[in-house]
Amino acid sequence: MIRNLLAFTLLLSTLYINAQDSSGYEIRIKMDGYTGQKMFLGNYFGDKEYLKDSATIDKKGWFVFKGTEKLPCGIYSFINEERNARILEFVVNSEDQHYSLKTKHDDPVAALEVNGSMDNKLFSDYQKYMMNNGKKRMELGQRYTELLSMKSDSAAILKKQIEAMDEDYQNYRNTLIEKNPQSLTARILKALIEPEVPEAPLLPDGTPDKEFQYRYYKAHYWDNVDFTEDCLVRTPFFHSRLERYMTKMILQIPDSINYEADQLVAMAKGKKELYHYIVWWITMHYERSQFMCMDAVPVHMWKNYYVWPDAFWVDTTTMTRIKERLKVMEPLCCNKVTPNLVMKDTAHKYRSLHAVQAKYTVLLFWDPDCSHCKKEMPIIKNMYDSLHSYGVEVYAVGVEQEYDKWKQFIIDNKLNWINVIDIYNESNFRGLYDITSTPVIYLLDSNKQIVAKKMGAKQLNEILLRELGIIDRNTPLPPDEDKHVEPNPLMETRPEN
Known part of the structure; x- marks a missing residue:
């Protein structure tokens, strides 16, 4: 009877511990050589980094970041007491948020030891690989450029060394992704892979299709980006990829921008923060544009996506202002017939x-x-x-x-x-x-x-x-130094994480 009671008590204790582990977060770090008494936890959101939590050193030298609700997944960092330096980056996935890290302040990447997080073990190994090989690769690249400008025969030897290093990196990265496809580290690395563009086909006249590479690259630009979870919006990579696509890969006219915006928003539909950031960034970027007629983009975004409940981040006051602004701006978009006076x-x-x-x-x-x-x-x-x-x-x-x-x-x-x-x-x-x-x-x-x-x-x-055809239509417009730009009364606050 006593044995059964003890077994039952142990079972309850185990269930309680597992319940604790499955909810909230507890991330512990010990950093030898760090003299501060306090440390901050920061996370990316789009192109910004925000403070998420803080911890004070305990008697055993640990900083313990702890909360009752799980952290949103993404790349996080430990920030020093003065809040002016990022010490070490690590990953937070949606599942495992109870683990410990030990390292040294003077070399945090190389000295890092991970306990309880396979994802961070992968991320740490990748950081160490890049630290060990990245500097050498950069030095070889600089030397190769110098030798190439001097037309030295040694440039060919260096080129082969660089190609071998690049191939080794690709093999390392691809192996990590293939063996750990569900890890956040693998999904981040996969998102950084650029599409491999095949050789351009020949046109009927026998010449290569000059636009093929652009069309193929654009069509496959998002192939490796995981839109099934919000994690990537909390990395430093997603914003730059979104910005490059919208501003460099698309013809900068409202119809083209609006079409591509619709495609991206549809891909993010159902993923709360990805949807939020894509809608917010496209709207704000083109509302701030100094190029003529670009206000057709925020008009399109306001009309189609600033609607509750999808636009959960917009409060009642801001939504009222958006609707009022939309009512004024929509009839004034380029190609619209103006209101009569x-x-x-x-x-x-x-x-x-x-x-x-x-x-x-x-x-x-x-x-x-x-x-x-x-x-x-x-x-x-x-x-x-x-x-x-x-x-x-x-x-x-x-x-x-x-x-x-x-x-x-x-x-x-x-x-x-x-x-x-x-x-x-x-x-x-x-x-x-x-x-x-x-x-x-x-x-x-x-x-x-x-x-x-x-x-x-x-x-x-x-x-x-x-x-009027008096000068060529392709003649660039002169800079309009005297133009008075009125600040927009509706600049929605950037999303807070």
């Missing part, structure tokens, strides 16, 4: 924007007291005088209510285009056209679709010359 001109006659008969209409919002307007107006006037005969008209809206000052400025500067004003704000032009500063310029085609917008006078002139 009907205002009185200097003769108190109503003039409709959509009734203007012109090949191109410059819609200009300005203020006679605005110093920047005074600088831009002579350039626009010269443009108008030289291009009016080509079918260019200006519909200039005075944004303030001082009628006499507005009219006198028109007379003094001989602004002989269509001048209108809305003293009583009957048209709501500020809300319709997102006018928060002056001058603001839109270029419209004959159907009153937006061709270009919110540019400076110099760029306006160059764009019109290209549109």
